[in-house]
Amino acid sequence: MSSTRAKDPLPQGEAPPEGSSRFARPKIDLWGSIPFLSVHLGCVLVFFSGFSWAAFVAFLGTLVARMFGITGGYHRYFSHRAYQTSRWFQFVLAWLGASSAQMGPLWWAAHHRNHHRYSDTERDIHTPAVQGFWYSHMGWIMATINEPTNLAAVRDFAKFPELRFLNKHYMIPPVLLAAALAVSGLVLDIHMPHWETSAFQMVAWGFFLSTVVLYHCTFTINSLAHTIGRRRFPTEDSSRNSLLLAVLSMGEGWHNNHHRYPASERQGFYWWEIDLTHYILKVLSWFRLVWDLREPPPSIYEEARCQGRKTLR
């Protein structure tokens, strides 16, 4: 049913390094994962910094904007080319995605394309079906084997030098974001003292807590969206649709829809399937910042109707 999965050998440049195997659960690089784990530890800072509404707005703003960078940018654009945009706005999307501290756009897209190519087989880099829930949720990010970017899998975007630069220096956007939050907290502390915020508080809420919530809302799509929910389409993988996950991830929870037809910009195929990323992209298309938003073809809707009838019988 699903035409997105291939069982052919690993493409060039994707062979596992000597002495390791992609078919066994790869080793976790704890030392190399210290920055990733430290961001988690950084959440504790909110208990020391205290609360203010300014910090809460910074938390929500950085969460939603960067979630869109991941869902609308890294996922629907760089991984699936589900719509078109200009070169400068493509860079804006790449920067926004990178500010979420989930590595560079080429790294992210190459790994995600692997997931669709080998969904829920032993070659899938994150699948709860083969490697277990926690490995598919966050273990794979800490695995040494997944550190390099397979440029061969993203040749279409690797040709842009600015994207290669951002992919290599992926720490620049998150570090600058944390610095901007610190400066804004400092300015507010001086000029708006009744807002009762500070540089420390803005960084704790707007960077550390926001980044960790963003991490796990994104990661649920690799773990829970292959574990809980309903299956509209009998795809060869274990993808599922879940309203809860769609709300948490701004529309990515319609994962069974997405695995059935990954080329579609919208992942909620019907008006009642909430897909915030789709709404944002729609608005951006009115301003011609993005265009050619790809829809599921009528045959997919017909297939969905047939599956619905089968379920009723």
Ligand SMILES: [Zn+2]
């Ligand atoms: Zn999936």
Ligand SMILES: [Zn+2]
């Ligand atoms: Zn995808």
